[in-house]
Amino acid sequence: MSDNAFLLEMRAITKTFPGVNALDDVNLAVRAAEIHAVVGENGAGKSTLMKVLSGVYPAGSYTGEIRFDGETRRFRGIADSEALGIIIIHQELALVPLLSIAENIFLGNETARRGIIDWGEAWRRTGELLAKVGLKQRPTTLVTDLGVGQQQLVEIAKALSKKVRLLILDEPTASLNESDSDALLALLLELKAQGIASILISHKLGEIAKVADSITVLRDGGTVETLDCRAAPISEDRIIRGMVGRDMAHRYPERSPRIGERVLEVSNWRVHHAQHADREQIKGVDLHVCRGEIVGIAGLMGAGRTEFAMSVFGRSYGQRISGTVRMHGREVDVSTIRKAIDHGIAYVTEDRKGAGLVLEEDIRTNISLANLEAVSDAMVIDEGREYQVANDYRRALRIRCADVYQQVVNLSGGNQQKVVLSKWLFAHPELLILDEPTRGIDVGAKYEIYTIVDRLASEGKGILMISSEMPELLGMCDRIYVMNEGRFVAEFPAAQASQERIMRAIVNAGGGGHGQ
Incomplete structure (x- = not known):
């Protein structure tokens, strides 16, 4: 294939940090109007390579060559790459919480006439962009009032507001549920039909198999191979073998649960919205977790899963909270985080970088x-x-x-x-709440996390797991609650649970209720 068939070529890219060789002679070639996936375990060099491409790491800080449109390019910063239509959406969202959606989308790229911002035009264009990414919010809505998944869609809308020719998405669906992820993948296919190329970094290999034309596999900072998906479908197992250098016969550890007495009981739990006290978000739910048991909570984004978990953990979300929490049959006071911890409850947040760690x-x-x-x-x-x-x-x-x-x-x-x-x-802790415990983690590291969780359960801990990945819940949990609009609408033992039954419970929820 001739050189000019490629929109982008990255040749022999090498990038070092003190004591670390992050990229070692990496090659990547992307055709015009194709979806090109870049996969690899955490630490393989994916995000570093994209930061080199976008100018976050400027020319001179790495060795190798970047060619775009057949010409050698030396980007001194993001502005240089964006001027050519290379737009990157980082895994860490770059939005201003106290500005509106419209203000965020056009920040630095304002719709102005004679130096005065045309808000009518900004709102109109924002409305079009939000419709395109499937976000049903007003342009004037503050970003701080959006969930993580909704903020991700704002980032994508912001990228589409520019004259993009190559869109780089670093884990774009990590915070999205299945339906929203499908909508985003459909959007990428639509952009491809319009002649826009995309580089997709994702740990969700099923999504990659659906939409990618090519897949470049990185391992330990080097290029392993590039797979052509147009010639024949590429299986997830084949991708995994390239990523980790071995076959993974089992995605989840074999469980032999020894379930004991109840550790946690939550009864008639009600929580009102953190900002809008008149809006009830959690509507009188009951839940229990036993020793040695892994219990899942399934549901679509906005169902109230995280709000429920945070409210139980020291009322760290919501107001006008009522109901009872019992540990080992005894009612306990969890009105503060310190009290919740003292009573043996721990909460692993879905936002490890923003709320789980001091980076x-x-x-x-x-x-x-x-x-x-x-x-x-x-x-x-x-x-x-x-x-x-x-x-x-x-x-x-x-x-x-x-x-x-x-x-x-x-x-x-x-x-x-x-x-x-x-x-x-x-x-x-005696009860560990895991909120999206493997979000943004590669398949090899996921298995290690699953093994740790399984070991904790075998030691007698009660585990409550929230996940947007239904295969994860089905593979790990002994029992699954299904949440919809602030209520538990179904509860399945592992032997009776399936993706179809869970989705049917959500769709048929109607006014709510609890049952099979």
């Missing part, structure tokens, strides 16, 4: 945060004891790092998640 601090400091008393004497931290605790968890959870003094911002997503888990395990 600029080291592993050692993050792990001890939820139980500082255990590493302190007379309110003074014993650094030796803190180091020992962190090192023990590093070994037990196989956190890949130079040492426990490494900043967590420099860890891969899977290793960051292990640090969050370590933090809460050090608090010695």
